[in-house]
Amino acid sequence: MSKILVTGASGVQGRPVARQLLEAGHAVRLLVRDPAKVADLVVLGAEVVEGSYDDDAAITEAMNGREGLFLILPFLGPNEAHATALIEAARKAGVGRIVWNATGGIPPVRTGAPGVDIRLAIREMLEASGLEWVALQPTLYMENLLGPWTAPEVASADRVAYPIPETLALQWISQEDAAAFAVAAFALADAPGEAIQISGPEKLTLPEIAHSFTRALGRTVSFRPMPPTEFGQIMDRTMGGGGDAVALLYAAVAENPDLMATRIDHAALLSKLPIRSTTMEAFARHYNQAFS
Numbered sequence: 693m694s695k696i697l698v699t700g701a702s703g704v705q706g707r708p709v710a711r712q713l714l715e716a717g718h719a720v721r722l723l724v725r726d727p728a729k730v731a732d733l734v735v736l737g738a739e740v741v742e743g744s745y746d747d748d749a750a751i752t753e754a755m756n757g758r759e760g761l762f763l764i765l766p767f768l769g770p771n772e773a774h775a776t777a778l779i780e781a782a783r784k785a786g787v788g789r790i791v792w793n794a795t796g797g798i799p800p801v802r803t804g805a806p807g808v809d810i811r812l813a814i815r816e817m818l819e820a821s822g823l824e825w826v827a828l829q830p831t832l833y834m835e836n837l838l839g840p841w842t843a844p845e846v847a848s849a850d851r852v853a854y855p856i857p858e859t860l861a862l863q864w865i866s867q868e869d870a871a872a873f874a875v876a877a878f879a880l881a882d883a884p885g886e887a888i889q890i891s892g893p894e895k896l897t898l899p900e901i902a903h904s905f906t907r908a909l910g911r912t913v914s915f916r917p918m919p920p921t922e923f924g925q926i927m928d929r930t931m932g933g934g935g936d937a938v939a940l941l942y943a944a945v946a947e948n949p950d951l952m953a954t955r956i957d958h959a960a961l962l963s964k965l966p967i968r969s970t971t972m973e974a975f976a977r978h979y980n981q982a983f984s
Contacts (some may be wrong), residue, residue: 697723697755699764699765705795708868708870709793712872713762721740722741725776727740732940745778757941763779767807772814779818789875789883790818796830798812800812827887829890832865841923841926850912853915853917855946857899860897860952861897863892864892864894872968888961891961902915905972923939
């Protein structure tokens, strides 16, 4: 499977997928509203179709002749109509496989949170499509620690702050690893329809993250469990909204850590989707400048 359409390629999660597919020798086409935002991928060999998810003609053009589709939709402001249009166009075009990054876990029932509930709706669409599909469910992204709620405090106070309980151990994942899992999913011999949880190789508490940063940055880094309301306020101030919903999520996790806890067998995951995994220490070392 080598002719692949990538959605979301101008975003931080879709871009590494497109780049890694190109590096692996796939023929990559991108559906984007602003081609200037993917100029670097065009230099690497990507083809671009300009259009939005509301543009049926552009979707049809982008999907024509593709063997695979990488699907990702935004967590904030999700739109089921966009998912419907893309999946239906893939079915009509005879796309062989859809690899979908669900941006998180797919709930067993609707929760009332639009960014979460759309995952269940999309899974139902995929099951009804008759196409091969793989749904990747990433754990918490390491790149969250680059946000304005964490990185500045590491740089100024040598302290990792994040709104999770001190004792909660999580299997963080880098966006590069999530992209690598997507590339590996296109290489599967067959994909009858499967949702796969993906994670990094470690399960870490906040103190253990601080130890990883200490080793990576060459200075002592401590930790601070951040109140969820503080996180939400920073998000609203720097990103223009969404803070209340995310603060409620982390407040719920503080009351019931099992809401975010995962128990992924990473060795078994790598036997199915082989990639080279990124540790938290390697991640922090790679982004040393952002934390210094």
